Amino acid sequence: MSEQHMRRSRLGVVAAPRRAATLALATVLLAGCGSGAPLPPPEAVATYEAVAEDLLSATTSVRAMNWERRGQEILEPGAEDCRYQAGVWQADGNLYPVPGQGMDWDPWREALDPVLEEHGFSSLGRERRSGAVTWLEADGEHGARVRLTAQGELRITDIRVDAEPCEDSALGL
Structure with missing residues (x-):
């Protein structure tokens, strides 16, 4: 396997969990947008x-x-x-x-x-x-x-x- 291919593979493997964590965090943050306690x-x-x-x-x-x-x-x-x-x-x-x-x-x-x-x-x-x-x-x-x-x-x-x-x-x- 070429060095460039190995680097892409490692980046893909490492980046995938980071991407998933980033997407999960963004989802949680966006779910809270526009919310807040109801007003009397x-x-x-x-x-x-x-x-x-x-x-x-x-x-x-x-x-x-x-x-x-x-x-x-x-x-x-x-x-x-x-x-x-x-x-x-x-x-x-x-x-x-x-x-x-x-x-x-x-x-x-x-x-x-x-x-x-x-x-x-x-x-x-x-x-x-x-x-x-x-x-x-x-x-x-x-x-x-x-x-x-x-x-x-x-x-x-x-x-x-x-x-x-x-x-x-x-x-x-």
């Missing part, structure tokens, strides 16, 4: 109201739009893992008015990432697409997610709450 209902509502206000205020630096709120609710009433959706805000237009023009997310990232960071969220991630819908997403504490679509929808959802029973009434809604 009044704290969840107050905390994510502030997040929403700050995000909506920051959008005006990119483009002045009117936002209409809907969908403030417990996502699955009666669930053991109680999740709250702070709301879905729909703008009066797409983030970029001409479809097919291309989407430049940079102004939105520049406006919203500092606000997200201030509230314990990650930066807006890479663009995602499902059919004609494109969006950016950020993860926060307590399982929270913020999603901004090119179609002008801002969603704050999946917030873990300690509500018994897991119903809208526990949130005072």
Whole structure:
């Protein structure tokens, strides 16, 4: 066996357990992302109201739009893992008015990432697409997610709450 082949074999044998350990560690770390202790209902509502206000205020630096709120609710009433959706805000237009023009997310990232960071969220991630819908997403504490679509929808959802029973009434809604 050549020296180069032996070196590759040894590296493969030694590297395989390291790779497995690294993957196991990454899996454990990623499993904890976005989690955290559930919030008491009044704290969840107050905390994510502030997040929403700050995000909506920051959008005006990119483009002045009117936002209409809907969908403030417990996502699955009666669930053991109680999740709250702070709301879905729909703008009066797409983030970029001409479809097919291309989407430049940079102004939105520049406006919203500092606000997200201030509230314990990650930066807006890479663009995602499902059919004609494109969006950016950020993860926060307590399982929270913020999603901004090119179609002008801002969603704050999946917030873990300690509500018994897991119903809208526990949130005072």
